[in-house]
Amino acid sequence: MRTDGGGRVLFVSDVHLAPHLPELIDGFRRFVGYAAENAGALYVLGDLFDFWVGRKNARLPEYASVLDGFRHATSAGLPITFVPGNRDFQFDAAFGRTLGIEVTGDFHEVQLGGRRVMLHHGDLFCTRDRGYQALRRVVRNPVVRSVLRTMPLAASVALARIVRRKSDKAVARKPRAERALVDEAVVDWFRRGFDTVVCGHVHEAATRTITAGGVSGTLVTLGSFDEEGQFAAFDAQTSSITHERFETSTTPRDLVS
Helix, strand or coil: CCCCHHHEEEEECCCCECCCCHHHHHHHHHHHHHHHHHCCEEEECCCCECCCCCHHHHHCHHHHHHHHHHHHHHHCCCCEEECCCCCCCCCCHHHHHHHCCEECCCEEEEEECCEEEEEECCHHHCCCCHHHHHHHHHHCCHHHHHHHHHCCHHHHHHHHHHHHHHHHHHHHHCCHHHHCCCHHHHHHHHHCCCCEEEECCCCCCEEEEEEECCEEEEEEECCCCCCCCEEEEEECCCCEEEEEEECCCCCCCCEEC
């Protein structure tokens, strides 16, 4: 981690970049530039893309500015770590290296201000959503993953839009309790000695203490970046994580209080 950047470490998730959303793409590109100038590290906790079937997606001209922004930021010395989500689990370490990005597995441990912190996209904490968990196992099957990688680019983009529409409808029909993170799934990490868990997936900017079975810890859930540019920042001076917003549209001010 860099010592400059004011001791700030940034976390962002659920950006949902898609070719038909140019303003969001430009806003996130500027956010990466902001991170390069103002932070010591950037962690992207999944669902950066609306759908990523393999490196063929990098050929989409709409994504060029974001990918170049990653290269510029990492070349300037900003460490960027990507924890894949449910929409972009095919974003692999080999492609990440072409951008200077470290790509991890589903869970990634970091140390922040003396805290032992676990980072995860968040979907594995939604254990009540059995339909989603079953689908997750299917799409991550090696055979299915191979088929996705070999799809023509145009077909993968069309499939992405179909999947997004179906997913949005399915989520809207599910009760909130079914879609929510399950505390017990998070507490398991506190039992393993972690102080804090940071994740996305549920699109809710919140920080709360969870206590169960004699252990406790802090859960930080991130708001989605595509909804009002939400992200979170760790400040080394205060040893705290705060929720912030980045203005994704082009305005004189980038940060919104």
